[in-house]
Amino acid sequence: MVRSVRVEERTYRKLSQTAGKLQSVWGRPVSIDEAISYLLKAPREENKISDLAGSWEISEREAKEIERLLREAWSRSKLPRSV
Numbered sequence: 682m683v684r685s686v687r688v689e690e691r692t693y694r695k696l697s698q699t700a701g702k703l704q705s706v707w708g709r710p711v712s713i714d715e716a717i718s719y720l721l722k723a724p725r726e727e728n729k730i731s732d733l734a735g736s737w738e739i740s741e742r743e744a745k746e747i748e749r750l751l752r753e754a755w756s757r758s759k760l761p762r763s764v
Contacts, residue, residue: 696720 688696700716
């Protein structure tokens with residue numbers, strides 16, 4: 682049985698992106714229905730930092746500042762060495 686479901690434009694775009702990613706991995710055309718099924722079966726991995734790759738334009742100065750802050754935080758979070 683085939684049904685129609687209304688979705689907002691942004692939801693449709695995300696489904697199309699997912700179908701495109703699956704198509705490149707699976708090496709064959711992937712329907713929106715398959716993308717939905719995949720998303721429903723896939724383990725939930727929300728808020729992965731890798732999802733942001735390429736979506737944020739920053740200057741070189743901003744990148745260096747972020748790196749500096751991360752290094753600073755990492756240096757404070759290391760466990761002390763045992764004697």
